[in-house]
């Protein structure tokens with residue numbers, strides 16, 4: 001698997017220090033389950049953070065050992081690979097392929113979720129305690145597109161099944177797109193299979209196509 005679109009470094013740093021708010025921590029953890037590079041990055045950040053804490057001098061003592069960082073990095077590089085994700089028994093294959101951090105939050109297997117259909121896009125909202133934010137699983141029919149839209153805040157989208165393309169690139173399983181108010185895009189699922197994504201938004205989307213501008217005020221997205 002080749003994951004080529006990753007969370008921004010600031011998200012990984014906040015994740016490693018335990019300061020990332022829940023819906024963002026969920027999507028970063030789900031990405032990491034599919035991305036060895038980000039797992040190593042977070043392990044390195046955690047190790048460095050731990051080393052700095054251990055070695056933090058008391059007031060008036062000597063500076064932190066300059067070689068500590070290099071020693072920690074070489075220890076991190078020697079970490080064994082993560083074990084493969086074991087599928088739970090008695091769930092269908094598509095659900096078993098959803099990485100554990102998200103799968104544990106799903107109230108049912110993929111096919112039994114309470115999907116809300118809007119044209120070629122089906123949506124399920126998951127509980128989210130962070131005010132103004134929304135967490136949703138999207139299923140876009142093969143070869144079909146999401147309505148053109150822009151963002152009033154941040155939108156993180158992680159591909160779990162299938163793939164999609166938009167003006168910024170091609171996103172495969174494990175890839176994460178970070179969109180902000182400057183991006184106006186229309187993601188289109190590749191032909192072949194439905195594209196399932198996890199999306200976290202910090203504010204409602206804003207439809208921008210000709211029809212979208214007309215119906216946007218009436219939609220709860």
Ligand SMILES: [Zn+2]
Pocket residue numbers: 003005006007031032035037038039
């Ligand atoms: Zn990554």
